[in-house]
Amino acid sequence: xxxxxxxxxxxxxxxxxxxxxxxxxxxxxxxxxxxxxxxxxxxxxxxxxxxxxxxxxxxxxxxxxxxxxxxxxxxxxxxxxxxxxxxxxxxxxxxxxxxxxxxxxxxxxxxxxxxxxx
Amino acid sequence: xxxxxxxxxxxxxxxxxxxxxxxxxxxxxxxxxxxxxxxxxxxxxxxxxxxxxxxxxxxxxxxxxxxxxxxxxxxxxxxxxxxxxxxxxxxxxxxxxxxxxxxxxxx
Numbered sequence: 001x002x003x004x005x006x007x008x009x010x011x012x013x014x015x016x017x018x019x020x021x022x023x024x025x026x027x028x029x030x031x032x033x034x035x036x037x038x039x040x041x042x043x044x045x046x047x048x049x050x051x052x053x054x055x056x057x058x059x060x061x062x063x064x065x066x067x068x069x070x071x072x073x074x075x076x077x078x079x080x081x082x083x084x085x086x087x088x089x090x091x092x093x094x095x096x097x098x099x100x101x102x103x104x105x106x107x108x109x110x111x112x113x114x115x116x117x118x
Numbered sequence: 119x120x121x122x123x124x125x126x127x128x129x130x131x132x133x134x135x136x137x138x139x140x141x142x143x144x145x146x147x148x149x150x151x152x153x154x155x156x157x158x159x160x161x162x163x164x165x166x167x168x169x170x171x172x173x174x175x176x177x178x179x180x181x182x183x184x185x186x187x188x189x190x191x192x193x194x195x196x197x198x199x200x201x202x203x204x205x206x207x208x209x210x211x212x213x214x215x216x217x218x219x220x221x222x223x224x225x
Binding site for chain 1: 160
């Protein structure tokens with residue numbers, strides 16, 4: 001069974017940094033592109049970026065590229081999202097997902113909530 | 119960025135009905151469109167990719183089609199478990215963008 005489990009979320013003060021993890025199991029993690037998407041409370045979905053199998057290609061939504069850094073550790077079957085200079089606009093549920101055809105997403109984690117507030 | 123205008127934002131339908139949700143792309147996305155279903159408090163699930171290809175395990179009452187830059191998700195014989203939220207996503211151009219969502223409710 002494919003499982004993606006995010007962790008590392010919580011309450012963080014404005015201006016601080018936070019690193020999310022996504023532990024993968026049940027599939028060959030190192031064969032897949034992986035991505036991050038977020039969803040602000042009551043809002044739609046926003047693409048953050050994606051990373052290829054060997055980390056040689058990492059793409060970000062242009063408006064978010066200065067805030068986020070995506071990385072992965074294939075030995076640990078783990079995907080990461082480093083977030084910096086967080087603001088209230090970054091309050092959202094953050095999902096990791098495996099990339100399918102094109103940049104559609106077939107398997108998603110359950111999501112992790114990040115709340116930016118003083 | 120390509121804008122995906124999804125309609126309606128909400129929809130009420132009866133069990134057994136056929137419903138259609140639409141997404142209008144601001145430019146040609148060449149069938150690079152996916153549909154997702156999201157149940158309350160859960161992560162989205164892929165229903166359809168490449169505009170009309172049914173993801174494994176998805177009931178055949180779900181189907182996707184296109185006409186120009188207009189993409190449609192049709193649900194036949196509406197079941198109670200289908201009364202949740204649906205999103206479209208284009209991935210022809212970067213960054214991928216999502217429609218605003220359609221909340222489907224039962225009458």
